[in-house]
Amino acid sequence: MSSFPTATPTPGPDDSFGGRAFAPREDGTVAGVGVDVVDISRLAALIDRTPALLARLFTPQERDLSAASRAARVAAKEAVGKALGAPGDFSWQDVTVERTEARRPYLRLRGATLRAAEAQQVAHLHLSLSHDGDIATAIVVAERAERAERAGRAERVDRADHADHEEAG
Template identity: 40%
Template sequence: MIIGIGVDVVDLARFTRAAERTPGLLTRLFAESEQLDGDVKRPLPSMAARFAAKEALIKAIGDSTGVRWHDMAIVSDGLRNPSFEVYNSLAGIVADRGISSIHLSMSHDAGVAIAYVVAEGDG
């Protein structure tokens, strides 16, 4: 059963300006593991897609109360498919809402990044 759906779009130029203007922004929004692709710094369009994913997850769960940026991280499997790991208060919120699976799709092209999240439960 679908519990929630979220989508978010980020303007790449605006995100890049914000990241350049505010040096600590990426550290405030993302775990160090999210900022790196192996040993290489992840490009800003990919970071913008990850920001859109975090925003889309908040929409899918229905409320941002008690959620912090570092309570979620986007990880990739061996085929580079993205998914979420949730921690701390967000893990509790997800459990309380009966969410057993979170599906994520992200992309960036033509000046925008987009992410789509489906939160699914057993009930």
């Protein structure tokens, strides 16, 4: 007997395939996964033809990067949108790829994208960037806070709210 949690998928019109369905858990720690690939030469040519795209797609800190690094950033921004369920008012400027002192990439969100992450209780975004040949790739995993951590935070908010009501009463 497996100890892995399973989800109960909605049967399709033809459920004769058999096997075992593995649907995503709505209450799990993974809020979403996004992946995107960008053709480096194609993006560079597009920016050469339409220079205004440089300011639209990239923050000032990102504009001076190499073509491969810029393509990886576009892939990362797209992957964030996919991991968060494509927020309707997504802006390219809302997502920035930065690096730690050890050169490990991480994401900084603001605006509508940050609000979408907060609404889904995303606590961590895991980012992997790569470029090989003429292709840049990014993978983003959006992770919610652990259930116990979320429950503790909700309990602290409830206690604080209760204390506020007692002081006001």
